[in-house]
Amino acid sequence: MAGLSGSPDASASRAEGFPYRAAHLSLSGWGRFAVEAGPAYRPETWRAVEAAVRSAPEPTLALRGLGRSYGDSALNGAGAVVLTERLDRILAFDPEGRTLTCEAGTSLARLLAFLLPRGFFLPVVPGTRFVTVGGALAADVHGKNHHVDGTIGRHVEELTLLLSSGETLRCSPRENAEAFDATIGGMGLTGVILSARLALLPVETPWVRVVKRRGRCLEEVLARLEEEESLSRYSVAWIDGLARGRALGRGVLMRGDHVLAAELPRGKAVRGSLPEKPGPNVPFEAPSALLSPLTISAFDALYYAAGRDSTGLSGPASFFFPLDALGSWNRLYGRRGFVQYQALLPRETAAEGCRRILEEISRERAASFLAVLKTTGPEGRGVLSFPKPGVTLGLDVPNVGERLRPLARRLDEILLALGGRLYLAKDALTDAATLASMYPRLPEFLAVKRRLDPNGRFSSSQARRLGLAEGR
Amino acid sequence: MRSTAKGNVLVAGAGSALARAVAEGLAARGCGLVLAARDEGEAARTAADLALRFDVATAALGFDARDAAAAAALPARAEEALPGELAGVLVAFAVMPDQELVERDTGALLELADVNVRATLALLEAAATRLEGRPGSFLCAFSSVAGDRGRRKNYAYGATKAALSVAMEGLWARLSPKGVTVLCVKAGPADGAMSWGVFPPGSPLLVSPERVARDVLSALESRRRVVYTPWFWRPVMALLRALPAPIFRRLPI
Numbered sequence: 001m002a003g004l005s006g007s008p009d010a011s012a013s014r015a016e017g018f019p020y021r022a023a024h025l026s027l028s029g030w031g032r033f034a035v036e037a038g039p040a041y042r043p044e045t046w047r048a049v050e051a052a053v054r055s056a057p058e059p060t061l062a063l064r065g066l067g068r069s070y071g072d073s074a075l076n077g078a079g080a081v082v083l084t085e086r087l088d089r090i091l092a093f094d095p096e097g098r099t100l101t102c103e104a105g106t107s108l109a110r111l112l113a114f115l116l117p118r119g120f121f122l123p124v125v126p127g128t129r130f131v132t133v134g135g136a137l138a139a140d141v142h143g144k145n146h147h148v149d150g151t152i153g154r155h156v157e158e159l160t161l162l163l164s165s166g167e168t169l170r171c172s173p174r175e176n177a178e179a180f181d182a183t184i185g186g187m188g189l190t191g192v193i194l195s196a197r198l199a200l201l202p203v204e205t206p207w208v209r210v211v212k213r214r215g216r217c218l219e220e221v222l223a224r225l226e227e228e229e230s231l232s233r234y235s236v237a238w239i240d241g242l243a244r245g246r247a248l249g250r251g252v253l254m255r256g257d258h259v260l261a262a263e264l265p266r267g268k269a270v271r272g273s274l275p276e277k278p279g280p281n282v283p284f285e286a287p288s289a290l291l292s293p294l295t296i297s298a299f300d301a302l303y304y305a306a307g308r309d310s311t312g313l314s315g316p317a318s319f320f321f322p323l324d325a326l327g328s329w330n331r332l333y334g335r336r337g338f339v340q341y342q343a344l345l346p347r348e349t350a351a352e353g354c355r356r357i358l359e360e361i362s363r364e365r366a367a368s369f370l371a372v373l374k375t376t377g378p379e380g381r382g383v384l385s386f387p388k389p390g391v392t393l394g395l396d397v398p399n400v401g402e403r404l405r406p407l408a409r410r411l412d413e414i415l416l417a418l419g420g421r422l423y424l425a426k427d428a429l430t431d432a433a434t435l436a437s438m439y440p441r442l443p444e445f446l447a448v449k450r451r452l453d454p455n456g457r458f459s460s461s462q463a464r465r466l467g468l469a470e471g472r
Numbered sequence: 473m474r475s476t477a478k479g480n481v482l483v484a485g486a487g488s489a490l491a492r493a494v495a496e497g498l499a500a501r502g503c504g505l506v507l508a509a510r511d512e513g514e515a516a517r518t519a520a521d522l523a524l525r526f527d528v529a530t531a532a533l534g535f536d537a538r539d540a541a542a543a544a545a546l547p548a549r550a551e552e553a554l555p556g557e558l559a560g561v562l563v564a565f566a567v568m569p570d571q572e573l574v575e576r577d578t579g580a581l582l583e584l585a586d587v588n589v590r591a592t593l594a595l596l597e598a599a600a601t602r603l604e605g606r607p608g609s610f611l612c613a614f615s616s617v618a619g620d621r622g623r624r625k626n627y628a629y630g631a632t633k634a635a636l637s638v639a640m641e642g643l644w645a646r647l648s649p650k651g652v653t654v655l656c657v658k659a660g661p662a663d664g665a666m667s668w669g670v671f672p673p674g675s676p677l678l679v680s681p682e683r684v685a686r687d688v689l690s691a692l693e694s695r696r697r698v699v700y701t702p703w704f705w706r707p708v709m710a711l712l713r714a715l716p717a718p719i720f721r722r723l724p725i
Contacts, residue, residue: 021669044489044665045514086489089521103517114525 018055030330031070032337033399033428042083049192052082054166062460063188065132070340071428072461073187084134091195098200104134104193113276120200123155129321130278134193139425140185140385144234147377151387153184154380155199162192164457182448185382187424189449189458189469206272207259208319212310218249222351229375232257241368241395248358256319274317278327333398341411342394342423349418350391356414364407371395383445386423432467479559480504482550484595487514489664491564493681497689499526506550508533529554537565543591544598561599563613568666574628588632593639600643607651610692613640614657620709644697653695657688660705
């Protein structure tokens with residue numbers, strides 16, 4: 001075990017009766033935009049989590065899984081951060097009942113590596129599998145099948161929540177439902193999810209049949225997305241963030257479905273898996289100039305390859321998680337980082353909103369990587385959950401320095417005017433008043449939060465910025 | 473539960489990240505596992521995880537390493553919990569209080585000795601007696617590079633690890649002629665709870681639990697007596713052991 005250790009100042013950081021040390025970490029969100037340094041705990045046992053919640057000397061705690069939220073959701077300038085990555089065990093698997101129970105620090109990558117060879121898939125996956133279950137529930141993530149299956153929260157049968165009092169609460173849609181609904185999409189502000197039971201999706205093969213179609217402009221892409229969403233379980237469009245004028249919003253629609261064993265061409269394996277660890281890292285911070293030509297050609301390749309109507313088989317990694325092939329692609333944006341702007345617009349105003357957002361961004365020459373367009377279905381149970389019926393547009397905006405905040409402000413105004421909203425897991429820049437107008441159920445969330453966490457133990461830099469946690 | 477071709481292994485002190493990583497490596501090789509930890513709930517969660525992910529038989533036990541008799545009873549309890557003869561024992565529990573604390577608090581010093589020496593030696597003897605007639609079995613313990621020299625900042629913990637290293641050498645002399653592998657693991661500081669906040673995160677001195685597990689498993693497979701992990705601790709400690717005490721004392725470590 002630890003050998004040459006025990007620096008003289010180590011004991012100084014320990015509080016009386018609290019046997020765990022904090023490490024001093026400099027952390028950022030996935031966008032590497034805001035960077036905050038401070039104490040961090042990394043519990044390896046449930047008792048250690050409980051001890052941190054009850055007795056860590058810092059006034060507040062923010063929870064952090066794999067750090068894939070883009071902004072400051074998992075930072076805590078005024079307190080400590082609790083890393084859940086070591087609590088990553090699969091606790092139960094019931095193939096007949098089609099459920100799996102695991103700890104909140106378990107990555108979706110680990111779950112998929114376990115599930116795929118056994119003939120199951122997760123009912124909802126976001127664009128990366130390197131997020132934890134706790135993070136996925138806290139952000140109530142959605143995937144390419146939101147129009148069919150809703151968010152991940154719809155598939156959570158039960159969760160165990162550790163409250164700031166040290167008490168654990170079993171929550172489900174039937175039991176402690178208020179706590180459940182505030183925790184799903186609650187950004188880790190109601191308590192620590194210790195474990196969760198998820199419903200699973202049986203799949204006969206790991207393959208996905210993908211149909212790709214081009215859309216020559218935004219209106220065409222949107223129209224086809226709506227037209228075709230009923231044809232497949234998964235659908236999404238990648239659009240060219242750099243196209244202007246008549247080609248603005250040109251893109252490629254992709255829809256996909258799990259392939260049945262009987263439909264599988266010969267030579268394709270019926271069982272497969274996905275690696276649990278990320279691909280090779282981008283080994284350096286790219287000079288910003290590198291990015292644009294690289295991504296332009298990436299888009300062009302995709303766009304022209306799509307041709308008219310192409311159908312093909314895709315492995316789960318390239319269909320669901322194309323960016324996971326590179327370990328830390330966020331470094332491509334260089335030292336200054338980037339923010340991701342993900343907006344949701346009601347269907348009536350989607351075309352106008354997307355057009356105005358794309359125009360604003362291209363006017364600022366904040367040229368974006370590929371942008372993603374996706375239709376969304378009905379709202380789920382989560383009080384602060386992002387999706388509601390409409391269209392969501394997500395794009396990376398490189399940090400263009402002092403022009404970034406005014407740009408984000410103008411984008412927010414477009415959203416407010418058109419009845420849209422921002423995704424908390426991506427947000428880095430908005431303000432409390434804007435958020436409150438986008439999320440009418442915020443007072444309801446705050447009331448439950450006050451009841452579950454009366455002293456405001458759980459917080460984050462984002463929560464303070466947006467008024468999601470009162471006081472501290 | 474299915475029976476396990478590779479035999480069952482008792483992991484005493486299964487609550488640490490290091491022990492979990494080695495247990496995972498053993499499970500991946502098809503060993504059944506009895507995981508014993510102070511916190512039985514933790515042992516049970518790890519047991520569930522390994523059973524599911526690696527399709528091996530597992531069991532969990534709670535035990536208090538401050539109690540030498542409880543430690544000595546573990547191998548027998550393990551064979552009840554997971555029927556069958558133990559084919560290996562991994563001794564992975566220890567405490568590491570701050571040196572400054574044990575200098576002023578005799579209670580903390582005695583607890584350190586109780587856990588790291590009394591209970592550890594008691595379990596080693598109980599395990600040795602069981603494994604002695606089982607060629608092909610193994611006995612493995614987590615010692616530490618801290619046991620190779622007496623250091624101002626960590627000598628109490630180091631002394632307990634020196635005792636363990638000496639015991640393992642003797643056990644090797646006793647058991648290896650009978651076909652039992654006896655492996656003493658001398659790990660440098662590892663990226664687990666013990667070192668969290670002591671070393672700067674990402675320090676090149678910290679070894680990952682996965683790396684320790686790889687080194688331990690390959691050393692077991694090649695029937696080594698001592699393994700340093702990572703490997704560079706072997707030449708480093710050879711050098712440090714060669715230094716006269718008056719010079720060693722002056723090193724800024």
